[in-house]
Amino acid sequence: MNTNYRILVVDDEEDLCDILKFNLENEGYEVETANSAEEALKMDLTKFHLLLLDVMMGEISGFKMAKMLKQVRETRDIPIIFLTARDTENDAVTGFTLGADDYISKPFSLREVQMRIKAVLRRTAPQQAVPAAYIGFKELKLDLNKKEAVLCGEALQLTKTEFEILRLLLENEGRVFSRAEILRRIWNNDAEVLDRTVDVNITRLRKKLDGYGKFVVTRLGYGYCFDTSVKD
CATH class of the missing domain: 3.40.50.2300 (Response regulator)
Structure with missing residues (x-):
């Protein structure tokens, strides 16, 4: 109380x-x-x-x-x-x-x-609202409560998997995640899911992010990260 x-x-x-x-x-x-x-x-x-x-x-x-x-x-x-x-x-x-x-x-x-x-x-007593929880970069915003992604004011139609991958990378900006680590975190070690599945979802995510897709960077031989230092 x-x-x-x-x-x-x-x-x-x-x-x-x-x-x-x-x-x-x-x-x-x-x-x-x-x-x-x-x-x-x-x-x-x-x-x-x-x-x-x-x-x-x-x-x-x-x-x-x-x-x-x-x-x-x-x-x-x-x-x-x-x-x-x-x-x-x-x-x-x-x-x-x-x-x-x-x-x-x-x-x-x-x-x-x-x-x-x-x-x-x-x-x-009025119920306390769940505090807003956002992460993002410039015009890219993720609402962690509503599970929504917005880019330049427009809602992105991300799948649950795409949203969670983007969230993982954004919350750990600059850190490289291997395919195996992404599989473990997003798919919970589902044995049916292959490394290639990560690549497919990353490709779709980049397309949906339009110009911001360039910030989802591939580190050859290592994995993926969200790198805000990428230049045009």
Whole structure:
């Protein structure tokens, strides 16, 4: 569980706020507190990943505050867990109707609160995108996540084998790979594949690379490499 989540506890019981803050910070969360909805609404709520809202507060109840937040684009997606001393089905229904992610009745154990928070954050935290991974040379780019090759802005129609050969050579620019080594790495020592197969795939790859094919160099008696020092 990511411990960089920021949580706001809003409750008119100062002692409860202090207890929750102390224990949640021990779990690795960043925690701030407010003793009323009015105080909380003066804060920059967009920085929080989760709100713990007491239902029964003064002028503005937790339900009313939640309704206000759900009407604003910047705050409508912030997860909310209601804390309440009123354990009735109608209150729970009201809370979930307002868009609450969970509803905890007082008195509660700190362990229960911690587990509920983890569950809500697990459900609501945005999934991290797979970081882009590119290798290439000048206008030749390989997207290692999408398994795509692009040359001068145009997608190349490479086979899986051609892509993997190009990737091997590009990732090890200047290093010479023998046919046997390429066979071992790309074909996993498939006994049915001959050395000549490497040559055929290299020839096709060079054609598809057009002017960049010259950088796929043959070192006679040794093998192949991607050599960026080749001149026109």
